[in-house]
Amino acid sequence: MINKNIILYTAILVFGITAPFIFPAFKVQLSILCVLIVLALTWNIQGGEMGYNTFGNILFYGLGMYLCASVQVGMFFPLAEWTESGGEKTFVHTPAQFFQGMAVGLVVAAIVPTIVAGLIGYAILGLRGHYFAICTLGLGVAAGEISGGIEIIGAGQGFTTPPFPDVGGLEARGEFFYLLSFVALVLTFLAVRAIYSTRFKLILNAIRDNEDKAEAMGIQTMKYKIIGWMISAFFCGLAGGIMGGLVGYIDSTDVAFDGREMGVFMVLMAILGGKGTLWGPVIGATVFHIFKEGFWTFFLGWQYVALGVLIVVIVIYFPEGIMGWLREKYPERFGEVVDEADRKAQVELK
């Protein structure tokens, strides 16, 4: 089993590294896919393992996006003048400045949302069920509305992130951002995988199954909930910072705090793949992204209609997701012992 896993991981890693060279036309799409998988994986820590269905992880994503770009600009040039000038560039980053700024920006984009998550987590993780869901939805939208009113980060007209320096043209830009997002994905996956093999995951599951009993067993549930959320925020912020550089333009409600797109996507991807599994979000995000790209191009303009229908269909008819479906079909593969007679009886009952 372990050998099989190693082969699988090596194959994925090799594919991941060589993918932009095999499919050079899809570099941007692949980078977006990596970001989507990161978001789905981190959402799954809350929604899948902890049972706290959040719409608010978009907050950290958007925060990371704004922070990374602001730091990248602010380190070398006055931020206000940069946003004032909008599309017409008065300042140009040298390559060294660009990469330095990006590195510092990503660190800030990962750490500040983590602190924010700790602070607001203490306040709102005491809410449960749908109150938590609506509260986080409100947080996400409020963040979008408020950042749309702040002048220094572009307000309503948006914020153009520093363009990629002239060191190899469009190809180099695509490869750089792909590599960045792929590294983020690998880091996230390894971190999540490491978490899922510890007691921490069992505690999260205990909170999901019955929080009162978990507390009665002596688990400081609040502490673990906050830590879980901080881990999510860390990687969400990182993904946001990368995505900001990739898109090249930040708008408060359409790109950064985009509850209608990204905020729903991450929930949908995790549910489509299967909540509460390690591989579920990865599979879900991949399937969703392929489906989305195919659909979005064929039904240009109708994508939100398709998205709405898709949400309803998945939520109502397919709440267990792909992993849940596989699990029901091949329980042996998941290490479950199956009583053949019992199973047949159940099938007949159905």
Added chain:
Amino acid sequence: MDFMVFQYPMISVQACLDGILLGILFALIAYGMALQWGVMNIINIAQGDLVILGGYIAYFMYLYGIHPAWGVIVAPIIMFFVGVGLYKLVINKVVDRDLFISILATFGISILFMQLMNFAFGADVVLANSGYGTTFLFDSAVVLPNSKIFSAFISILFAICLVIYMKKSKLGRAIRATAQNSRAAKILGVDTEKVYAATFGINAALCGVAGALISITFTIHPYMGLPYTIRSFMIVIVAGLGNLPGVALSGMGLGVFEEFADYILGTEFRIGAVFLLLVLILVYRRFKLSRKREYLK
């Protein structure tokens, strides 16, 4: 930040009156929310989009030369059937399930409605001109459009009619019985499926009335639905389910808060202030309850 509102008392009076008239409208939407939440135990994120759809019905009547105030009668009738259709298609599959499923499913409906309305009616901000003129109070220091007074009056009228209907009619009794205990109601011969459909229809009809009034007094836009959902959710959690005077009062309170936020913070932060207020209210209640080792249910 602008504190003019406190330096000139007449502006405060204006804000208060505007807020109260606006809040009555919010309370009407929140009443529908409380109704379906109490009876069917679902939270409908598409509530605001139903409101906007009702608004477009009135707007279209205005475009075709009919006075938009008639929308107050036409919109609920159409919206009732929209609501029942929506129930038969989607909502009946989420009624008995986890609340998050209903939130997510109605979120999907909300996105769907938003985009369909965007296609059908265009992405412009529109309003139906009622031509009711304005009322001047206190030596013209306070200006109130008559349409706002009209809309508040109609809202109160509909709310009173609905309360009487719920108390007296057979269906109203069935709805209240189902809200108390759906299983017992089923045993005693109430067709709960029908009751649910009717509840959702009534909720949609209320949204239709509110939407028609909003299209007369304010503006409508396909993407403006979500704030109405959040406002009604907020009003319901402040007032509690089934507390009608509470719903009316907290609706007016929210309206006044919004007007003051508009004056003090500026219009661009108005929606943000509403959403932040929701978060603050929830956090406040969570800390208050956690002292007693309880949580919001």
